[in-house]
Amino acid sequence: MELTIKDLDVSFIQGDREAHALRGINLTVGKGEIHSLVGESGSGKTVTSTCIMGLLPSPPVRINKGEIFLDDINLLSLSEEDQRKIRGMKIAMVFQEPAKYLNPTLKIGVQITESLILHLGMSKTAAEEKALDILTTVGLGGGKRILHSYPHELSGGMKQRAMIAIAISCNPLFLIADEPTTALDVTLQEQILELIMDLRNKLSMGTLFISHDLRVVHDISDRISVIYAGKIVENSSKTELFAHPMHPYSRLLLKSIPDAEKRGTRLVTIPGKVPDAENIPPGCAFHPRCPFAEDICKIEEPEMKEYQEGHSAACHFCGTGKIQ
Amino acid sequence: MKLFLFILKRFFRLVLTILIISTIIFFVIRVIPGDPALVVAGIDASNAEIQAIRVKLGTDVPVAVQYVRWMKKLVRFDFGTSLISNQPVMTLIKQRFPLTFSLALLGIFLGILIAIPLGVLSAVHRWSLWDYFGMVYSQLGMAIPSFWLGIILLLLFSVKFPIFPLFGSGSIKNLFLPAIALGFARAAVILRLTRASMVDELSKEYIITARAKGLTEKMIHYKHALKNALIPVVTVTGIQFGYMLGGAIIIEQVFSLPGLGRLFLFAIYQRDFPLIQGGVVFIAVIFSFTNFLVDMFYSFLNPKIRIS
Ligand SMILES: Nc1ncnc2c1ncn2[C@@H]1O[C@H](COP(=O)(O)OP(=O)(O)OP(=O)(O)O)[C@@H](O)[C@H]1O
Numbered sequence: 001m002e003l004t005i006k007d008l009d010v011s012f013i014q015g016d017r018e019a020h021a022l023r024g025i026n027l028t029v030g031k032g033e034i035h036s037l038v039g040e041s042g043s044g045k046t047v048t049s050t051c052i053m054g055l056l057p058s059p060p061v062r063i064n065k066g067e068i069f070l071d072d073i074n075l076l077s078l079s080e081e082d083q084r085k086i087r088g089m090k091i092a093m094v095f096q097e098p099a100k101y102l103n104p105t106l107k108i109g110v111q112i113t114e115s116l117i118l119h120l121g122m123s124k125t126a127a128e129e130k131a132l133d134i135l136t137t138v139g140l141g142g143g144k145r146i147l148h149s150y151p152h153e154l155s156g157g158m159k160q161r162a163m164i165a166i167a168i169s170c171n172p173l174f175l176i177a178d179e180p181t182t183a184l185d186v187t188l189q190e191q192i193l194e195l196i197m198d199l200r201n202k203l204s205m206g207t208l209f210i211s212h213d214l215r216v217v218h219d220i221s222d223r224i225s226v227i228y229a230g231k232i233v234e235n236s237s238k239t240e241l242f243a244h245p246m247h248p249y250s251r252l253l254l255k256s257i258p259d260a261e262k263r264g265t266r267l268v269t270i271p272g273k274v275p276d277a278e279n280i281p282p283g284c285a286f287h288p289r290c291p292f293a294e295d296i297c298k299i300e301e302p303e304m305k306e307y308q309e310g311h312s313a314a315c316h317f318c319g320t321g322k323i324q
Numbered sequence: 325m326k327l328f329l330f331i332l333k334r335f336f337r338l339v340l341t342i343l344i345i346s347t348i349i350f351f352v353i354r355v356i357p358g359d360p361a362l363v364v365a366g367i368d369a370s371n372a373e374i375q376a377i378r379v380k381l382g383t384d385v386p387v388a389v390q391y392v393r394w395m396k397k398l399v400r401f402d403f404g405t406s407l408i409s410n411q412p413v414m415t416l417i418k419q420r421f422p423l424t425f426s427l428a429l430l431g432i433f434l435g436i437l438i439a440i441p442l443g444v445l446s447a448v449h450r451w452s453l454w455d456y457f458g459m460v461y462s463q464l465g466m467a468i469p470s471f472w473l474g475i476i477l478l479l480l481f482s483v484k485f486p487i488f489p490l491f492g493s494g495s496i497k498n499l500f501l502p503a504i505a506l507g508f509a510r511a512a513v514i515l516r517l518t519r520a521s522m523v524d525e526l527s528k529e530y531i532i533t534a535r536a537k538g539l540t541e542k543m544i545h546y547k548h549a550l551k552n553a554l555i556p557v558v559t560v561t562g563i564q565f566g567y568m569l570g571g572a573i574i575i576e577q578v579f580s581l582p583g584l585g586r587l588f589l590f591a592i593y594q595r596d597f598p599l600i601q602g603g604v605v606f607i608a609v610i611f612s613f614t615n616f617l618v619d620m621f622y623s624f625l626n627p628k629i630r631i632s
């Protein structure tokens with residue numbers, strides 16, 4: 001299953017105010033690929049993922065243009081009922097804070113089995129059997145006890161595993177993980193990342209992995225897209241991106257990763273912040289923060305161009321040797 | 325096991341509350357200036373008569389002794405003897421309680437029957453016709469005094485269209501109109517709370533998860549949100565029920581129902597101190613006990629509470 005987002009353009013409308021959250025997102029996640037979407041807070045990562053899920057409420061959301069395909073299914077043109085049937089069944093999603101995203105008054109078992117019963121028409125007992133398998137898959141073996149636990153009885157890491165168990169219960173073809181490790185400490189973070197890689201291998205799901213932290217995605221990604229102010233500014237394989245970042249924003253993001261050897265040296269942080277979706281600067285949205293910006297950047301928006309096979313960026317000066 | 329411990333703890337708290345309340349009531353009544361015996365005896369009574377009443381009231385001995393006696397009796401649910409009817413206070417309460425209990429039960433039942441479905445529908449279909457209806461209802465429910473509603477109901481359904489009896493208290497038919505009059509206002513409160521609570525739950529993150537799982541809207545509303553939304557509703561409903569068990573003085577007057585409210589009202593008119601004292605303790609006990617039951621139900625709804 002391949003997920004393709006074509007020129008997705010989305011706004012939030014409140015009265016006469018318009019927040020232009022996505023400004024033409026293009027993204028392809030191949031079968032069984034882990035594709036990371038990386039950018040600072042407010043860059044449009046969650047809006048992208050909830051749009052794929054068909055979970056953006058309209059109003060206030062207006063989809064200005066664009067298409068999302070899951071193989072040949074045009075997700076945005078489906079009826080609400082058909083979208084619902086795809087959610088949880090073909091595409092599933094894992095969220096950032098499992099403590100909030102699990103229902104506090106339903107047992108974990110119920111929260112896993114209900115999708116099995118609804119989407120796959122399983123009986124309750126069959127669904128519970130299956131749920132035990134799934135719990136083992138996500139590393140929550142000895143599952144009977146877990147099935148009968150309430151979320152608050154589990155630790156943070158276990159909750160996130162339970163959340164993943166819920167997501168993968170119907171063997172989805174595609175998984176969206178929106179910062180699934182941000183709320184966890186470093187050891188747990190690694191365990192969850194390993195689990196996601198493991199699942200990709202076992203279930204050959206395509207995965208859109210969302211993070212604001214390049215460090216986190218380094219080990220697991222096949223490809224990486226860097227998003228800035230609702231637009232993809234660079235897209236390449238992971239190795240290429242880490243070895244030869246092209247866009248000034250990606251380069252700064254990479255520099256802001258603390259290097260294990262140079263511990264104690266100050267992090268490079270990018271001055272300024274992501275523009276408000278209501279006030280996106282003209283020209284290249286990054287120009288106010290860009291160390292290489294020139295007059296053209298303030299006027300003309302750079303197009304995404306492929307500079308090497310499978311490595312594109314949107315910057316006027318990529319490939320000119322000006323960016324060092 | 326956890327649940328058992330929780331119940332034990334709550335039960336202990338219940339007993340403690342009752343002890344504290346009855347102690348407070350005991351001292352409050354003693355602190356009020358004036359000798360009850362003088363009040364009861366009237367202005368023309370002789371000293372001997374007053375002394376006799378003191379003995380009867382038990383106020384002839386030091387307060388400490390009175391307190392010990394009071395507590396000893398209390399353990400046996402003995403609230404003393406009514407000055408007016410000379411019957412044990414407990415016997416009088418027992419006679420009246422079933423009526424008040426049935427009335428409260430029917431009232432809260434009718435209240436819930438209106439409030440919860442309407443509150444949920446209002447929250448799920450916000451700004452729909454249901455919601456406007458709910459809003460109008462809760463405004464009316466809070467604005468209309470229950471005695472007025474009671475009188476109107478009587479005039480309409482007992483006098484003009486004699487569907488329900490005007491007098492009597494023997495059957496459920498007698499209780500129906502007063503229960504509506506009582507439940508109408510309660511329902512308004514419960515409805516507003518249900519709507520607010522449901523709206524709040526529907527905006528929580530776990531609802532997004534439920535949507536992401538592809539659940540139907542029905543499942544999202546009634547399986548996921550409702551159980552969480554009912555948690556505060558149960559508490560408030562329980563407290564309302566507790567109040568109603570204390571007797572609905574005005575409604576009992578309007579419908580001439582011989583319930584607890586009227587019993588205590590007349591006790592106050594007639595300065596029947598043991599009955600007043602016993603009545604207050606009884607209401608306090610019933611109220612605490614209702615809260616205890618509400619806690620039990622609450623813990624059933626909210627798994628988190630069982631460990632905290
Ligand atoms: N409900 C909303 N109403 C108005 N604007 C919104 C809404 N949700 C998001 N936005 C805007 O859309 C833009 C993208 O938000 P989004 O939540 O996708 O960011 P993000 O990349 O997920 O950030 P984070 O890392 O903080 O989760 C932001 O500028 C935000 O202000």
Ligand SMILES: [Mg+2]
Pocket residue numbers: 045046047178
């Ligand atoms: Mg986000």
